[in-house]
Amino acid sequence: MDAYQSIGIRRRLKRFFRRDGRALIFAMDHGFEHGPTDFEEHWEHVNPRIILRKVVRAGIDGVMMLPGLARMAGDEVKPNVGMMIKLTSKTNLRPKGDQLLQSQLGFVEDAVKLGADAIAATVYWGSPQEDAMMRQFAEIASYAHDLGFPVVQFAYPRGPYINEKYGRKEDYRVVMYGARAAVESGADMIKTYWTGSRETFAKVVDAAAGIPVLLSGGAKTDNPVDFLKLVWDVIEAGGAGAVVGRNIFQREDPEPFIKALLRVVHRNEDPEEAAKAEGLL
Numbered sequence: 001m002d003a004y005q006s007i008g009i010r011r012r013l014k015r016f017f018r019r020d021g022r023a024l025i026f027a028m029d030h031g032f033e034h035g036p037t038d039f040e041e042h043w044e045h046v047n048p049r050i051i052l053r054k055v056v057r058a059g060i061d062g063v064m065m066l067p068g069l070a071r072m073a074g075d076e077v078k079p080n081v082g083m084m085i086k087l088t089s090k091t092n093l094r095p096k097g098d099q100l101l102q103s104q105l106g107f108v109e110d111a112v113k114l115g116a117d118a119i120a121a122t123v124y125w126g127s128p129q130e131d132a133m134m135r136q137f138a139e140i141a142s143y144a145h146d147l148g149f150p151v152v153q154f155a156y157p158r159g160p161y162i163n164e165k166y167g168r169k170e171d172y173r174v175v176m177y178g179a180r181a182a183v184e185s186g187a188d189m190i191k192t193y194w195t196g197s198r199e200t201f202a203k204v205v206d207a208a209a210g211i212p213v214l215l216s217g218g219a220k221t222d223n224p225v226d227f228l229k230l231v232w233d234v235i236e237a238g239g240a241g242a243v244v245g246r247n248i249f250q251r252e253d254p255e256p257f258i259k260a261l262l263r264v265v266h267r268n269e270d271p272e273e274a275a276k277a278e279g280l281l
């Protein structure tokens with residue numbers, strides 16, 4: 001049984017990672033987690049079919065969605081693109097005191113039926129509701145692993161004590177702690193924050209002890225090259241790639257931008273050269 005499970009996990013991870021061990025994944029849970037206003041800059045991208053068609057055409061390695069969008073538009077995700085379905089979330093509408101908790105909005109069986117290659121869930125390490133999120137992650141991971149599915153943890157340290165102790169959640173010691181907690185709780189892939197420098201991000205990668213660490217994209221940069229440089233730093237630090245939402249769907253023409261990102265992630269191309277090659281400069 002164990003051998004079957006681990007072969008399943010390894011095979012499915014390969015649907016995201018190329019032979020270089022790196023991946024560029026498109027994130028589209030913002031309509032739920034941030035609200036549809038995130039799409040207002042390029043409103044046509046609120047339609048999952050339109051933006052998914054563009055990212056798949058550009059050569060993205062994987063996509064991440066909540067179950068509802070996968071049900072509606074998952075057939076846009078071609079078989080050579082990994083599909084990650086995230087089973088926890090929260091809206092920005094809930095009261096402030098509950099913002100440090102993600103709730104389960106789908107089940108492992110749903111994700112499997114939708115054709116997922118990996119199952120994702122968030123843990124806000126340091127949250128007053130950390131205990132509930134740990135249990136939720138453990139339940140999801142245990143069942144997904146039983147079925148041979150890899151589990152991705154969005155390891156986001158967030159909580160009042162962090163701010164008191166370290167000042168800011170982006171302090172590398174905090175991000176590194178979250179990544180290590182993700183590993184020790186059974187994650188097969190980790191998505192986390194940038195720490196501000198290659199040297200500190202390399203420590204996060206070390207703490208993950210071989211479990212791939214991907215950058216969580218963040219707000220759109222006005223200059224596309226600035227984001228390419230950030231992803232370049234992640235790769236140089238030993239990161240395994242990036243999970244990117246706004247920097248893709250908030251651009252008018254995401255395709256050349258994705259192609260430039262792929263050059264940086266998979267060909268180690270200099271960000272300016274990659275941008276020039278794709279006509280961004």
Ligand SMILES: O=C(COP(=O)(O)O)[C@@H](O)[C@H](O)[C@H](O)COP(=O)(O)O
Binds near residue numbers: 247
């Ligand atoms: O993790 C999320 C939210 O994080 P947040 O609470 O905004 O820090 C997701 O909604 C996104 O998938 C993730 O942030 C990646 O998308 P971008 O940050 O690149 O838009």
